Amino acid sequence: MLGYTITQWLFGILSFLAVMFALLVVFSKNPVHSVLYLVLTFFCIAGHYLLMNAQFLAIVHIAVYAGAIMVLFLFVIMLLNLNEQHEPRRTSVSRIIGVIVAGLFLMVLVGVLKGTEQLQLTNTANAEAGLIKNLGQVLFNEFLFPFEIVSILLLAALVGAIMLGKKEVKENVNENRI
Amino acid sequence: MINGVSIDFYLVLSAVLFTIGAVGVFVRRNTIILFMCIELMLSAVSLLMIAFSTLHNDTSGQVFVFFTMAVAAAEVAVGLAILSMIYRNSKSIDSDTLSNLKN
Numbered sequence: 001m002l003g004y005t006i007t008q009w010l011f012g013i014l015s016f017l018a019v020m021f022a023l024l025v026v027f028s029k030n031p032v033h034s035v036l037y038l039v040l041t042f043f044c045i046a047g048h049y050l051l052m053n054a055q056f057l058a059i060v061h062i063a064v065y066a067g068a069i070m071v072l073f074l075f076v077i078m079l080l081n082l083n084e085q086h087e088p089r090r091t092s093v094s095r096i097i098g099v100i101v102a103g104l105f106l107m108v109l110v111g112v113l114k115g116t117e118q119l120q121l122t123n124t125a126n127a128e129a130g131l132i133k134n135l136g137q138v139l140f141n142e143f144l145f146p147f148e149i150v151s152i153l154l155l156a157a158l159v160g161a162i163m164l165g166k167k168e169v170k171e172n173v174n175e176n177r178i
Numbered sequence: 179m180i181n182g183v184s185i186d187f188y189l190v191l192s193a194v195l196f197t198i199g200a201v202g203v204f205v206r207r208n209t210i211i212l213f214m215c216i217e218l219m220l221s222a223v224s225l226l227m228i229a230f231s232t233l234h235n236d237t238s239g240q241v242f243v244f245f246t247m248a249v250a251a252a253e254v255a256v257g258l259a260i261l262s263m264i265y266r267n268s269k270s271i272d273s274d275t276l277s278n279l280k281n
Contacts, residue, residue, distance in 0.1 A: 007181045015191050022195055022218055026202035031210055038214050045221055048191075051181060052232040054240055061221075064247050069217065069254050076258045077210060080265050098204030106197040113189040129237050138237045139244070150248045157252030164259035 010051060018044035031082050035073050042066045054130035188229035195222035209261055209271040213254065220250055 004012075021041040025034050042065045049058035128134060139147060195218060202215030224243045231239025265271050 005182050008183055011183045011187065015187070018191070019194055019198070022198040025214060025218065026198060026205065026211075031208060034211055034214055038218065041218065042221065045225055048225055049228055051183075052228055053181075054228050054232065054243075057228065057240055057243055060244065060247060061224075064251060065217070065221065069251060072254060072258055073210065073214065076262055079262060080271065082208075082210065082271070095205050099201055102197050102201040102204060105200060106193055109193040109196070110190055113193060114186060129232070129235060130240060134237055135240055135244075139241050142238070143241050143245075146245060150245055153252050154248060157255050161255045161259040164256070164263050 007051060010047070014044050014047045014051070018048070031077050032074070035070055035077065038073075039066045039070050042070075049130075052130070053128075056130055056132045056135050185229060185233055188226060192222040192226040192229075195219075195225070207273050209264075209273050209276075210258075212273060213257055213261070217250065217254070220246065 018041055021037045021044065024037040025041060028034050028037060042061060046058040046061045046066075049055075049061060199215040199217075199219035199222065202218070203212055206212060206215070224246055227239050227243050227246075231237065231243075261271060264276065268275065
């Protein structure tokens, strides 16, 4: 097909979709639509992971980001009742300045990062590097201590979120009793 | 080359995604959408990390992305809890009204 392989076609299509959905996340007015477009962006990024032989991370990315984090966002949007569009807009001057600054930032990033291809690599790609067996062996041998630390971090975040969410309710209960 | 796709394309793709997230942080005022844009920037960086992990045939990069996901989950949980508390106190999630610390 026009001299490109299937992988290159998939890369192009997924990249185009990811960029389009990311733009829609930023520029759609309704926060719920933003969340749904962000879920689609994450699916495209998970497709990229699959193309790069990172199968386990692709599934985890869908489960954690699209499944857990985005549901949390939707819950908060519904709890705060933000479905209507009452967001005050920035002035057009500051928006244009923001876009210009981000464009300059993109130019700097691309300029710094290009030319990485010239690295001489001796390794050949291993199609099974991203499977759960190999990943688990690395995770539980070299990275066992960080893994345990992450579990403590998640516990701390859990306790912190509950504390932050609960405080106000307690005071209200006390006021009601008085 | 990763399966026939040059690493430069992955570099440009994740730079573009990161910049779109930055545009969102600059342009929007709804704090929840700012959070979503930060998630977008984070996963752009993860994408690049996996690209280089595959390029160098080194599994450590993928494990690092795994840890990044755990940290992102913790960050979102605490951040959204703070956000709902701010909304309860000030009845607004406009990022420009959150300037109480200035005075």
